[in-house]
Amino acid sequence: xxxPDVPIAQHAxxxxxxxxxxxxxxxxxxxxxxxxxxxESLTAVHHRPIAVVSPADTAQVSxxxxxxSDRRVPVTARGSGTGLxxxxxxxxxxxxxxxxxxxxxxxxxxxNNVAVVQPGVRLDQLDAVLASYDLVYPVFPxxxxxxxxxxxxxxxxxxxxxxxxxxxxxxxxxxVVLPDGxxxxxxxxxxxxxxGYDLTQLVIGSEGTLALVTEVIVRxxxxxxxxATVLAPFPTLDDVTAAVPKVVASGIDPLVLEYIDILTxxxxxxxxxxxxxxxxxxxxxxxxxLVIMLEDNHLDDLGRDVxxxxxxxxxxxxxxxxxLPAAAAGQLIDAREKAFWLAKANNADDVLDMVxxxxxxPKLMQSVGELATRYQAWIAGCGHAGDGNVxxxxxxxxxxxxxxxxxxxxxxxxxxxxxxxGEHGIGTAKRHHFLALEDPNKLALMRRIxxxxxxxxxxxxxTLLDVEVTP
Amino acid sequence: xxxPDVPIAQHAxxxxxxxxxxxxxxxxxxxxxxxxxxxESLTAVHHRPIAVVSPADTAQVSxxxxxxSDRRVPVTARGSGTGLxxxxxxxxxxxxxxxxxxxxxxxxxxxNNVAVVQPGVRLDQLDAVLASYDLVYPVFPxxxxxxxxxxxxxxxxxxxxxxxxxxxxxxxxxxVVLPDGxxxxxxxxxxxxxxGYDLTQLVIGSEGTLALVTEVIVRxxxxxxxxATVLAPFPTLDDVTAAVPKVVASGIDPLVLEYIDILTxxxxxxxxxxxxxxxxxxxxxxxxxLVIMLEDNHLDDLGRDVxxxxxxxxxxxxxxxxxLPAAAAGQLIDAREKAFWLAKANNADDVLDMVxxxxxxPKLMQSVGELATRYQAWIAGCGHAGDGNVxxxxxxxxxxxxxxxxxxxxxxxxxxxxxxxGEHGIGTAKRHHFLALEDPNKLALMRRIxxxxxxxxxxxxxTLLDVEVTP
Numbered sequence: 001x002x003x004p005d006v007p008i009a010q011h012a013x014x015x016x017x018x019x020x021x022x023x024x025x026x027x028x029x030x031x032x033x034x035x036x037x038x039x040e041s042l043t044a045v046h047h048r049p050i051a052v053v054s055p056a057d058t059a060q061v062s063x064x065x066x067x068x069s070d071r072r073v074p075v076t077a078r079g080s081g082t083g084l085x086x087x088x089x090x091x092x093x094x095x096x097x098x099x100x101x102x103x104x105x106x107x108x109x110x111x112n113n114v115a116v117v118q119p120g121v122r123l124d125q126l127d128a129v130l131a132s133y134d135l136v137y138p139v140f141p142x143x144x145x146x147x148x149x150x151x152x153x154x155x156x157x158x159x160x161x162x163x164x165x166x167x168x169x170x171x172x173x174x175x176v177v178l179p180d181g182x183x184x185x186x187x188x189x190x191x192x193x194x195x196g197y198d199l200t201q202l203v204i205g206s207e208g209t210l211a212l213v214t215e216v217i218v219r220x221x222x223x224x225x226x227x228a229t230v231l232a233p234f235p236t237l238d239d240v241t242a243a244v245p246k247v248v249a250s251g252i253d254p255l256v257l258e259y260i261d262i263l264t265x266x267x268x269x270x271x272x273x274x275x276x277x278x279x280x281x282x283x284x285x286x287x288x289x290l291v292i293m294l295e296d297n298h299l300d301d302l303g304r305d306v307x308x309x310x311x312x313x314x315x316x317x318x319x320x321x322x323x324l325p326a327a328a329a330g331q332l333i334d335a336r337e338k339a340f341w342l343a344k345a346n347n348a349d350d351v352l353d354m355v356x357x358x359x360x361x362p363k364l365m366q367s368v369g370e371l372a373t374r375y376q377a378w379i380a381g382c383g384h385a386g387d388g389n390v391x392x393x394x395x396x397x398x399x400x401x402x403x404x405x406x407x408x409x410x411x412x413x414x415x416x417x418x419x420x421x422g423e424h425g426i427g428t429a430k431r432h433h434f435l436a437l438e439d440p441n442k443l444a445l446m447r448r449i450x451x452x453x454x455x456x457x458x459x460x461x462x463t464l465l466d467v468e469v470t471p
Numbered sequence: 472x473x474x475p476d477v478p479i480a481q482h483a484x485x486x487x488x489x490x491x492x493x494x495x496x497x498x499x500x501x502x503x504x505x506x507x508x509x510x511e512s513l514t515a516v517h518h519r520p521i522a523v524v525s526p527a528d529t530a531q532v533s534x535x536x537x538x539x540s541d542r543r544v545p546v547t548a549r550g551s552g553t554g555l556x557x558x559x560x561x562x563x564x565x566x567x568x569x570x571x572x573x574x575x576x577x578x579x580x581x582x583n584n585v586a587v588v589q590p591g592v593r594l595d596q597l598d599a600v601l602a603s604y605d606l607v608y609p610v611f612p613x614x615x616x617x618x619x620x621x622x623x624x625x626x627x628x629x630x631x632x633x634x635x636x637x638x639x640x641x642x643x644x645x646x647v648v649l650p651d652g653x654x655x656x657x658x659x660x661x662x663x664x665x666x667g668y669d670l671t672q673l674v675i676g677s678e679g680t681l682a683l684v685t686e687v688i689v690r691x692x693x694x695x696x697x698x699a700t701v702l703a704p705f706p707t708l709d710d711v712t713a714a715v716p717k718v719v720a721s722g723i724d725p726l727v728l729e730y731i732d733i734l735t736x737x738x739x740x741x742x743x744x745x746x747x748x749x750x751x752x753x754x755x756x757x758x759x760x761l762v763i764m765l766e767d768n769h770l771d772d773l774g775r776d777v778x779x780x781x782x783x784x785x786x787x788x789x790x791x792x793x794x795l796p797a798a799a800a801g802q803l804i805d806a807r808e809k810a811f812w813l814a815k816a817n818n819a820d821d822v823l824d825m826v827x828x829x830x831x832x833p834k835l836m837q838s839v840g841e842l843a844t845r846y847q848a849w850i851a852g853c854g855h856a857g858d859g860n861v862x863x864x865x866x867x868x869x870x871x872x873x874x875x876x877x878x879x880x881x882x883x884x885x886x887x888x889x890x891x892x893g894e895h896g897i898g899t900a901k902r903h904h905f906l907a908l909e910d911p912n913k914l915a916l917m918r919r920i921x922x923x924x925x926x927x928x929x930x931x932x933x934t935l936l937d938v939e940v941t942p
Binding site (some may be wrong): 031078089101109110111112113114154155157161162165166168169182183184185186188189190191192193194195196197198199201204205206207210222224244249250251290297300301304355357358359384386387389417418419420421423424425426434438439441442443445446448449450451452453464 | 474529580581582583584585616625626628632633636637639640649653655656657659660661662663664665666667669670672673675676677678681691695716719720722768769772774775825827828829830855858859860888889890891893894895896897905909910912913916917919920921922923924935
């Protein structure tokens with residue numbers, strides 16, 4: 001607790017935080033681990049906070065926020081730190097509220113098919129418990145060590161969104177602490193309500209700028225026992241994206257519907273030593289692959305759907321259709337989920353995740369290609385084809401040129417009716433692009449909404465909007 | 472346009488509105504049809520507005536709102552007027568913006584599986600068009616003449632919510648006009664986005680108190696070709712509600728999962744002359760019925776699921792299990808959807824639609840029974856058992872006693888973790904209960920959010936919150 005390396009003015013704050021959460025749960029100055037001062041964003045700037053506090057319960061979170069409000073100290077929430085946009089990066093002169101101690105699964109409610117969890121609960125932790133009940137929380141962003149609180153803050157998505165939607169669609173209620181320390185409950189263990197403004201949905205995806213989440217009610221589903229994974233190479237991206245709406249319209253209801261371009265597929269199979277049984281000729285001539293995963297309660301129905309899907313894909317111009325053995329399928333899906341780490345390992349300079357109407361993917365990728373050529377950048381891609389959510393690894397070292405390229409890439413997505421981020425969020429890393437490209441009337445409205453929650457601007461200033469702490 | 476029966480001060484306003492929308496599309500004074508000054512709420516007070524204006528497009532809506540903002544004139548939106556909470560009832564001294572002319576289906580986008588519609592489009596109008604594409608917009612509140620704009624305002628639900636969720640889950644984007652006339656677009660033709668606060672979700676269910684909706688993007692689904700309806704009488708309500716989570720957990724994924732109590736079933740079969748094949752003995756001893764509808768792409772899968780469901784229901788204590796012939800099934804579902812009209816025809820004094828966690832239905836109904844006895848009221852019920860959304864027809868003529876009863880009924884639902892309204896909304900009819908029972912901190916936050924949109928309080932004052940027009 002004693003932190004002689006911090007200024008006197010901060011000393012009292014740290015002492016008071018220690019009184020709230022216990023001295024062992026406040027960390028200040030040089031004793032703050034470097035791991036705690038950044039998330040996984042490749043470009044977001046990070047700073048050291050005054051202190052990292054780890055509250056044990058909602059009452060402590062409330063007391064910490066009331067103190068921070070009173071002293072006008074910026075507050076940044078931290079879950080597992082696996083975000084990709086710098087939204088968990090501390091603010092200079094601010095404190096970090098880490099939810100590592102609030103990691104209890106409070107309830108698995110089988111009658112209402114919901115789980116109630118604290119924000120520090122990790123996806124893999126929840127999944128392990130749910131598996132024993134044959135249930136599943138269906139949001140699977142690539143990183144399973146992510147926390148539920150972080151998932152709420154970023155409205156996390158992932159590959160199964162084509163069937164189950166994203167975090168927003170699976171969270172039914174929250175307990176949140178407002179900046180002045182007030183605790184409110186939103187929503188509940190029900191799907192429908194028209195009883196005032198939907199505060200749950202407003203907090204989801206707000207990246208820690210409105211309130212701190214201290215409890216989450218999520219929907220659960222029966223865990224389908226049978227899965228199959230189909231891989232289909234196509235000669236052009238147009239063929240791939242033309243196939244997607246037909247697959248959706250077929251009524252087969254895929255669990256996963258991804259595309260992987262040739263650059264990413266080659267790097268993926270090489271990096272992870274995958275053998276998918278694709279012929280060399282196809283490997284050399286395919287432009288992109290569709291990966292489609294189906295799930296079903298009945299093995300025979302699954303077999304029939306795989307057959308129908310195979311015939312459909314062939315009709316739609318697939319060069320071949322592979323039904324992957326379970327082991328290879330698992331490896332491919334795992335590898336696809338590690339696309340970010342692959343990009344990082346290959347020294348990508350940034351990763352983007354714009355979203356467009358799924359039928360606009362070819363147009364977007366045409367713009368991407370033209371921009372890559374013009375900027376002399378490498379851009380490799382894969383994405384949630386069923387959702388129009390395109391993940392790009394951008395290789396262009398020069399910061400200024402890359403910033404200009406990103407601006408044009410985001411602009412291209414928005415011109416197609418899309419948005420800057422499908423699931424990573426704006427955070428601190430993409431904020432200047434968001435502020436430059438978004439409708440000023442919408443930005444002004446968002447600032448007013450932010451002020452309705454956070455009149456002093458203490459909640460994660462610098463993330464999403466340009467609101468600063470007011471004296 | 473000439474309206475000699477209105478005060479001079481209002482005359483200029485009406486003239487100016489005529490300049491915006493064309494004189495034929497402003498109606499004032501006695502020429503306003505009585506049909507336009509109320510919705511279907513049984514208890515909401517209604518007033519005559521200064522004028523009813525019918526804009527032709529977004530630009531006209533914008534100009535009307537800018538004028539209303541400037542003159543501090545209250546504005547109430549009106550779709551088909553089928554709401555049940557008085558949210559479309561005009562405010563004294565206010566104007567009504569009727570969306571009857573903005574009833575165009577702008578686009579059926581087969582590649583992105585969405586429709587883009589104007590707010591005046593009716594559900595039955597959209598459904599007829601979608602049927603020709605073998606597509607469906609899956610939100611089916613009981614009243615198919617309802618408008619999409621009204622559905623957005625009330626976050627309309629209906630029987631299929633157990634499978635497809637409610638309006639909130641199916642609307643991907645909006646065009647809305649803010650009170651000062653600014654036009655913004657929210658969301659888009661995609662399911663996932665983490666690009667700022669979710670304004671779409673905030674406007675949905677806000678009952679016209681934040682902004683006017685001028686365009687709606689909704690998700691579409693393949694229309695499953697095969698349906699089956701199963702009717703199962705149970706001796707007690709506890710048996711019914713105990714069965715519901717088991718049906719959900721079975722993985723059968725019902726399209727509809729309703730309960731109908733004996734009072735409502737008797738009235739329904741009598742009123743609509745339904746013959747469901749239920750034996751007299753069961754008719755006399757059953758306390759409540761479950762109605763379960765399944766849909767499937769494959770007739771054989773449907774048959775198997777019906778068989779599995781039948782066995783499950785028998786295990787769960789069903790007195791019998793009837794697979795209804797298509798005609799009878801259609802009649803029963805239609806009749807169930809007309810429960811409101813049935814209550815009205817039987818001179819119900821109010822209809823309620825509280826929502827609770829579905830496993831809490833027995834406890835709620837126990838409270839309902841006790842309260843009915845204590846207040847000497849008749850209360851008949853049916854409801855969306857899969858969603859915990861209980862519809863009650865309340866028969867108690869004395870206004871004061873009924874208000875006290877409602878207060879206690881809502882309190883009972885909230886004590887069980889529920890909310891006042893699952894889908895009807897708060898409107899003007901339930902506002903005083905909402906203000907009396909809701910957490911004051913949440914109400915204060917909602918008022919601040921309202922002010923962020925509507926600083927002068929012109930949007931549907933008197934609905935939902937107690938915000939008044941500021942000079």
